[in-house]
Amino acid sequence: MLERNVSAEGAGHWKRTAIGNVDVMAALVRRWLPELGDGAAAFCAQAVMVAGAVWTHARPSAAMLDAYDADPSLAQLRMGFAPALRTVLAALMAGTLARAAAL
DSSP states (O other), rough: OTTTSOOHHHHHHHHHHHHHHHHHHHHHHHHOOOTTHHHHHHHHHHHHHHHHHEEEEEESOHHHHHHHHHHHHGGGGGHHHHHHHHHHHHHHHHHHHHHHHHH
């Protein structure tokens, strides 16, 4: 949504800011996991995207909450933000480390 219905100038400013934030995150990640090397920036960019997706799914709409109430078998699809994000980031990190080691 952030990249729609905005001016090219506004979209460009938002993207440059996002890239700067990823660069800061990557420097922090590299401090603790230097073996990631250049993969740290890709990991951080992907982590930001994943966090947005997990946030959306962890905050279901009123209709989805009603569906969960109406059909308890759907409850397995509910997720807490922090546990789900930890799980997906751990998998992403493991894959990024494996790729870095293979290079």
